[in-house]
Structures are given as C-alpha cells and as structure tokens.
Amino acid sequence: MNGFNGVTLRDVALRVGIHTTLLHYYFKDKHDLFEAVYKRRASVTRDRRLAALEQYEAEAGDCLTVEGALHAFLDTVFDLCIEGGEPWVNYGAFCARVSYSHEGEAMMVAHFEPVVLKLVSILKRALPDYSDEDIFWGYHFVTGALMNTLARTGRIDQVSGGICRSDDFPAVKKRIAKFLAAGFLALKQ
Amino acid sequence: MNGFNGVTLRDVALRVGIHTTLLHYYFKDKHDLFEAVYKRRASVTRDRRLAALEQYEAEAGDCLTVEGALHAFLDTVFDLCIEGGEPWVNYGAFCARVSYSHEGEAMMVAHFEPVVLKLVSILKRALPDYSDEDIFWGYHFVTGALMNTLARTGRIDQVSGGICRSDDFPAVKKRIAKFLAAGFLALKQ
DNA sequence: GTCTATAGCTTGATAGAC
DNA sequence: GTCTATCAAGCTATAGAC
Numbered sequence: 001m002n003g004f005n006g007v008t009l010r011d012v013a014l015r016v017g018i019h020t021t022l023l024h025y026y027f028k029d030k031h032d033l034f035e036a037v038y039k040r041r042a043s044v045t046r047d048r049r050l051a052a053l054e055q056y057e058a059e060a061g062d063c064l065t066v067e068g069a070l071h072a073f074l075d076t077v078f079d080l081c082i083e084g085g086e087p088w089v090n091y092g093a094f095c096a097r098v099s100y101s102h103e104g105e106a107m108m109v110a111h112f113e114p115v116v117l118k119l120v121s122i123l124k125r126a127l128p129d130y131s132d133e134d135i136f137w138g139y140h141f142v143t144g145a146l147m148n149t150l151a152r153t154g155r156i157d158q159v160s161g162g163i164c165r166s167d168d169f170p171a172v173k174k175r176i177a178k179f180l181a182a183g184f185l186a187l188k189q
Numbered sequence: 190m191n192g193f194n195g196v197t198l199r200d201v202a203l204r205v206g207i208h209t210t211l212l213h214y215y216f217k218d219k220h221d222l223f224e225a226v227y228k229r230r231a232s233v234t235r236d237r238r239l240a241a242l243e244q245y246e247a248e249a250g251d252c253l254t255v256e257g258a259l260h261a262f263l264d265t266v267f268d269l270c271i272e273g274g275e276p277w278v279n280y281g282a283f284c285a286r287v288s289y290s291h292e293g294e295a296m297m298v299a300h301f302e303p304v305v306l307k308l309v310s311i312l313k314r315a316l317p318d319y320s321d322e323d324i325f326w327g328y329h330f331v332t333g334a335l336m337n338t339l340a341r342t343g344r345i346d347q348v349s350g351g352i353c354r355s356d357d358f359p360a361v362k363k364r365i366a367k368f369l370a371a372g373f374l375a376l377k378q
Numbered sequence: 379g380t381c382t383a384t385a386g387c388t389t390g391a392t393a394g395a396c
Numbered sequence: 397g398t399c400t401a402t403c404a405a406g407c408t409a410t411a412g413a414c
Contacts, residue, residue, distance in 0.1 A: 002290040003192030008407065019381065024409060097289050101191040105342040116348055136349040137364050141334040143344070148333030153294040155332070159305055160325040175326050175376060182375030183368035198390065208399065213391060 003097065004034060035107070038098065041091045042111040049076045053118045067181035069122040073115070074146060078173040081150075089167065092150035099147055123184070130188060138184045145176055192286065193223060224296070227287065230280045231300045238265045242307045253315040256370035262308045263335060267362040270339075278356065281339035288336055312373070319377060327373045334365055 009030055013020040027033040049072075056072040057064070080088045098104030116139070123135050152166040164171065198219055202209040216222040238261075245261040246253070269277045287293030305328070312324050341355040353360065 002292070003195055005194035006192055009409090010407085021382090021409085022380070025379070030408070099344070100286050100289055100340050100342060102343060103191075105344045105347075109344060109347045113348075120348075132349070132352050133360070134364070136345060136353045137360065138368065139348070140337065140345045140353065140361075141365065141368055144333035144335070144337030145330040146333070147337060148329060151289050153289060154291060155288070155294045155298060156325060156329045158294075158298045159302075159309075159328065160321070163321050164325045164329065171322070171326065172329075175323070176330065178375050178378075179327065179330055179372035182371040186367050186371030187364055189367070197388080199388090210391085210400090211398070214397070219390065 003101070004030075009033075037094070038107060039111070041088070042095075045077065045080060046112055046115055048080070049073065049112075049115045050118060052076045053115065053122065057118075057122055064122055064126040065181070066123060066126050066184045067177050069119060069126060070142065070177040070181050073119045073142075074177055075173060077146065077150070078169045081169045082173075089152070089169075093152050096147045096151035099143075127184065127188070134187045138180075138187060141183060142180050145180060149176070192290070193219075198222075226283070227296060228300070230277070231284075234266065234269060235301055235304055237269070238262065238301075238304045239307060241265045242304065242311065246307075246311055253311055254370070255312060255315050255373045256366050258308060258311040258315060259331065259366040259370050262304070262331075263366055264362060266335065266339070267358045270358045271362075278341070278358075282341050285336045285340035288332075316373065316377070323376045327369075327376060330372060331369050334369060338365070 009023050010020055012033070013023055023030075023033060027036060052072040052075070053069070056068055060068055077092070081092055095108070099108050120135060120139060123138070124130070124132075127135065149166075149169070149172050154166050156164045157166050198212050199209055201222070202212055212219075212222060216225060241261040241264070242258070245257055249257055266281070270281055284297070288297050309324060309328060312327070313319070313321075316324065338355075338358070338361050343355050345353045346355050
C-alpha cells in the first residue's frame, strides 16, 4: 500500500528497469537505498532554501517581515515542484510521507535544521515582542500547510469537487505565505 | 517501521494479548481489521464535530465568523485528545498517517465529508465575497495544521529545543483557530 | 558489472482438533 | 471460541558463474 514496507526491492528494480540484485550491489541494503534517495535531493533543496533566506535577510535589512521570510522559506520549494517536473513533485510527496514517521522525522530534522533555524531567527527579528512558544507553534502550522501540499493526497480535489487540484502548486504559492503570515500576526492579539 | 505494511498481524495479536488466528476469526482479513479500527472511532468524532458545527451555526445566527467556525471544527478534536487520553491521541496519529496515503485519503473523505461540507458552508456564509477557490485552499491549510498536530511526530519538540511539545494539545487549541482565521481574512487583501 | 540460483526468514491465511 | 499445526507465497539478501 505505502511506506517503506509497502514497496519491495522488486518493485523498485522493475520500475527502474534493472535486476533486483543490482540494488544490493550498489546499496548496502534496503534502508541504505532509502536514505540515499532521500539525501540526494535533500541537499539541493536545503541549499536553495538557505540561500533564499539569506538573500532575503540581506536585501530586507531592518525591514524584515513575516510574509517576506515565509516567501523565501516556501517559494523555493514550490518553484522546484513547478520547474523541476515529476521527479521533484514525487520527491515532495516522498518527503511529506517520510516526515510523518518518527524515524523520518529525525531525518527531516537532521537535513533541514539549518533552514528552519534561519527562518526562526528571521521570524524572531520580525516579531521581537513574540515569545519563542508563539514563534514555534506558528512554525508548526507552517510545516503542516507545506507538508499537506507536498503530500498531494488528492483530498482537496475531492472535497472541492475539482475546483482545486492537489498538483496546482502555483495556486498554493499565490496564497500560502500571505495566509500564514497573517496567522502569525494574529497570535499576539 | 510504519504504515499498513509496517505492522504485522502478529504484532497486533501480541500487543492485544490474543492469538494471531483469532484476528482471522473476528475479521475477514488484515484490511478488514484495519478498516474496523478506523471506522469505530471515526463515527464518534464525526458526530461530535458535526453537532458542534450545527450548534455554532444555530447560536451565532447571522453573526457567523471564520474563527467561530474553526473553533467548532477544531476544538472538538483536541478536546477528544485532551479528555480521551491515550486511545484518542493514538487514534489521531493513526488518522494523520492514514490521510497521507491515497487509499486512506478516500477513507477520510468517505467518513468526514459531511463535517467538511458543513464547515465550508459556514465559511462561505462568513465570507460571502470569497471565491470557492479561496475557501477551499484555506480549508487545505486548515487540514495541514490539524493533521500535523495530530501526527505528533515530535518534530516541533526537536526544532524548538523542548519549548513546544507535540502532545501539548491545549497549547495548540489556544492558538490554531485564531491563527487560521486570520489567514482566511488575509486571502482577500 | 550483471546475471542465475537459492538460502533463510516472515508474512497472511487456513484446516481441523478441542 | 480458542488453540496447534502448517501452508503457500513473498520478502531481503547472498554466493558464485560469467
């Protein structure tokens, strides 16, 4: 059905068009292959997102806003999905599912820690009178909206009767930063 | 590790303290057991949430607000987790993971459709000049924040260095409706 | 590097005694 | 209803020819 145990090495080999045993030749075991798949693209996303956040921080100077920070944090991800095509879209769905397992969550933290910390540091500067707790719970809601988008479950398609489509990343990109930034600003009211 | 294929019937039988074959006696097969686990509590949550939304609609009259609707939609879930203890907390985590699989997404729609439709109808009345698209994308962000909370991955614990805890449902309940309602209101600006 | 062959184990599920 | 015994199938992984 799904998940690490829902896909066999035979499935993978068949899809890739190679012999099953070759997977064992190139990777130590199934778990090693899994991690390799995760890591390869993780470094690309991480570097781009970190660069976007640093660029925003440099350009905005002392006029940092929550919405600006969220644009830098989120838009890079959606741009990768929009411009990178199927591989990156699938990788997003992969990450979203990984993030919902305890083991996967550790992988997420391990690889994206610097990106998150940079975002949080900008948010704190943009919201100097906010408690750490409010900042982090706000970040928690950001992750939820992001992951639910990347997961591309098709739920919004069904619920909306086709008005919204799970793979319409431009539609999400247009709304998400504005939506979440307003949420942050409302926490202190 | 996780998911439908990550748990064996032997695991379940051992945890419950019965013999493996009894699972086959009481349920048609593994999938049937899975659905039974899902359905039993789903009806309880669905009825409570629907009742909460209908009560809010009746009490608010013509003064419907987004935040009021979201409180009715969300608070019932968190109250179940807070008052229902471990079984309901675990069930929340179960649902969050189920919702991220395509097959599970269909189950979610099948069981919670009336709740979602009721929320959407109230939101439309509270935001009469909004497009369906904006309403549904807003709902999409709501689901993300909710599911990420129920999933209880422990990520926010790590990222915040212990300042926030994944199982602190009261802390989420205090913030989530206000946060998301502000997001909705910002979409039209 | 790529294949065949196969080991060794776990899985979901059933038959049948009690 | 509950147990023992067991099956057929599928899994990851390895050994070894080429």
